[in-house]
Amino acid sequence: MNPVPSHSLLVIDDEPDLRTLYELTLLREGYELDSAGSVEEALARLAERGYSAVITDMRLPDGSGLDVLAWLERHGRPEKALVITAFGSAENAVEALKAGAYDYLTKPVDLRQFRSVVASALGRVGASAQSAAVPAAAPASARSPGPRSPRAGEAVSSHPALHRLAGDSAAMCQVRALIEKVARSMAPVLLQGESGTGKELVARAIHDASPRSARAFIAVNCGAIPEQLLEAEFFGFRKGAFTGAHEDREGFFQAAHEGTLFLDEIGDLPLAMQSKLLRAIQERSVRPVGAVAEAPVNVRIVSATHKDLSAEVAAGRFRQDLFYRLNVIQIRVPPLRERIEDLEAISERVLDRIARDAGVSPAPRLSAVALAQLSRYAFPGNVRELENLLHRALALSGGEVIDVADLGLPEAVLDESQFGSLDMPDRVSLPLVAQPASEADDPLPQDLAAYLDEVERSILLRSLVRHGFNRTAAGASLGLSLRQMRYRMARLGVTEPSGSAGEGG
Numbered sequence: 161m162n163p164v165p166s167h168s169l170l171v172i173d174d175e176p177d178l179r180t181l182y183e184l185t186l187l188r189e190g191y192e193l194d195s196a197g198s199v200e201e202a203l204a205r206l207a208e209r210g211y212s213a214v215i216t217d218m219r220l221p222d223g224s225g226l227d228v229l230a231w232l233e234r235h236g237r238p239e240k241a242l243v244i245t246a247f248g249s250a251e252n253a254v255e256a257l258k259a260g261a262y263d264y265l266t267k268p269v270d271l272r273q274f275r276s277v278v279a280s281a282l283g284r285v286g287a288s289a290q291s292a293a294v295p296a297a298a299p300a301s302a303r304s305p306g307p308r309s310p311r312a313g314e315a316v317s318s319h320p321a322l323h324r325l326a327g328d329s330a331a332m333c334q335v336r337a338l339i340e341k342v343a344r345s346m347a348p349v350l351l352q353g354e355s356g357t358g359k360e361l362v363a364r365a366i367h368d369a370s371p372r373s374a375r376a377f378i379a380v381n382c383g384a385i386p387e388q389l390l391e392a393e394f395f396g397f398r399k400g401a402f403t404g405a406h407e408d409r410e411g412f413f414q415a416a417h418e419g420t421l422f423l424d425e426i427g428d429l430p431l432a433m434q435s436k437l438l439r440a441i442q443e444r445s446v447r448p449v450g451a452v453a454e455a456p457v458n459v460r461i462v463s464a465t466h467k468d469l470s471a472e473v474a475a476g477r478f479r480q481d482l483f484y485r486l487n488v489i490q491i492r493v494p495p496l497r498e499r500i501e502d503l504e505a506i507s508e509r510v511l512d513r514i515a516r517d518a519g520v521s522p523a524p525r526l527s528a529v530a531l532a533q534l535s536r537y538a539f540p541g542n543v544r545e546l547e548n549l550l551h552r553a554l555a556l557s558g559g560e561v562i563d564v565a566d567l568g569l570p571e572a573v574l575d576e577s578q579f580g581s582l583d584m585p586d587r588v589s590l591p592l593v594a595q596p597a598s599e600a601d602d603p604l605p606q607d608l609a610a611y612l613d614e615v616e617r618s619i620l621l622r623s624l625v626r627h628g629f630n631r632t633a634a635g636a637s638l639g640l641s642l643r644q645m646r647y648r649m650a651r652l653g654v655t656e657p658s659g660s661a662g663e664g665g
């Protein structure tokens with residue numbers, strides 16, 4: 161292998177023998193090296209210069225590897241951090257990953273794995289890992305040392321991969337910010353969310369925004385594989401391992417080598433397979449069925465479930481130690497009804513896609529009334545159900561505009577109380593403008609709509625003032641959701657003074 165002197169590393173360990181071992185291993189790979197024996201020494205070196213990556217032991221005489229991670233984080237440093245933890249201390253590994261470590265290794269350190277993890281941290285994908293089982297080699301992705309993670313309050317520069325997730329609700333923005341943050345590390349991610357919410361799309365975005373994007377993203381639906389085939393599918397098999405095994409075949413792990421393995425419906429994995437998966441994750445190596453030796457693999461695991469996995473653990477259906485390994489970082493993908501303000505953007509995106517696939521141009525649009533009706537539907541099947549509904553509606557409409565009739569949503573399935581209609585008759589203003597009997601002869605407004613608008617505007621303003629311009633609270637006091645409140649304010653041109661509470665809690 162060609163030396164790559166441009167990569168510089170800082171190795172932190174208080175045991176001189178181990179330091180020497182790491183140094184010899186890494187020097188042979190062509191890296192430039194510095195070493196330190198304590199937190200204090202490490203921070204002094206880091207204050208002097210930057211490195212491509214830092215490799216630190218967890219336990220140090222004057223502190224812990226986490227202190228080094230915290231310093232890097234505090235100073236917005238771009239170095240990737242690898243942490244070496246004592247064997248069996250999963251808590252430490254999890255803590256390190258949560259603190260921003262790129263990856264961890266357990267003692268005693270397997271040198272082949274060590275080289276491979278360092279290469280992966282430096283973006284030298286494939287540099288020193290075994291490659292027999294690797295699918296078509298792709299060029300190593302160039303590493304650009306960006307910030308370690310977005311600081312609080314800092315705008316997240318969004319990666320193109322994130323644009324596939326339509327919607328700008330607060331919940332969706334948070335999901336995108338988390339994806340961007342976790343994409344850089346090796347930490348396992350657990351996606352939790354109802355069926356059809358977009359978990360696979362999120363998993364793909366994590367992969368595409370990560371340094372592994374040039375390698376494979378392998379998606380596996382754990383619930384769809386017959387139990388007796390699981391081991392062969394996950395780890396591959398050797399020719400002759402069982403009847404019908406006419407040739408060697410790689411499994412999901414080998415196919416995802418140096419890439420990402422997405423384990424969908426992980427809660428459906430039988431207990432026996434859970435043990436084997438845990439072992440593969442801990443050992444970072446797999447043994448194909450019928451093989452004698454294990455082969456190292458470098459795979460990032462993203463898993464997903466619609467189940468409450470901690471309840472599954474409590475019920476004895478899911479291994480606690482595996483849950484612990486998979487759930488280092490959790491991202492909740494909320495149901496569509498909790499971010500109904502995303503409906504328009506997602507519908508547009510879906511209609512564009514359907515039209516493109518069908519070769520139709522321009523893409524059809526939802527009429528305002530159709531959108532209002534959709535927003536009153538709870539979407540138990542989430543975005544996937546919306547997609548199916550739009551497919552059907554498009555076929556029925558046959559034109560450029562999809563209207564209420566094309567949606568085929570019976571009134572009985574629409575929920576006014578929770579989701580509210582944008583076009584509903586005004587429940588607030590009508591009773592309030594009813595005049596007392598003594599005023600029965602007062603002149604009637606010449607423009608009823610404008611008159612009612614004025615009444616509504618004044619009520620909205622009074623309630624906003626009373627609630628310090630907190631739109632959520634003001635809306636709630638009038639029996640309106642935040643979305644309805646926003647719509648009415650926009651329609652009537654009611655604005656809030658700058659610096660006010662806005663949406664509030």
Ligand SMILES: Nc1ncnc2c1ncn2[C@@H]1O[C@H](COP(=O)(O)OP(=O)(O)OP(=O)(O)O)[C@@H](O)[C@H]1O
Pocket residue numbers: 324325326327353354355356357358359360361362424466506509510543544547
């Ligand atoms: N924010 C979004 N913007 C655009 N399309 C989306 C969005 N979220 C989901 N989709 C689309 O909705 C469909 C369902 O998404 P996906 O398969 O990722 O959901 P899932 O949560 O993994 O479902 P399941 O749990 O059933 O496997 C996909 O076609 C996906 O492209």
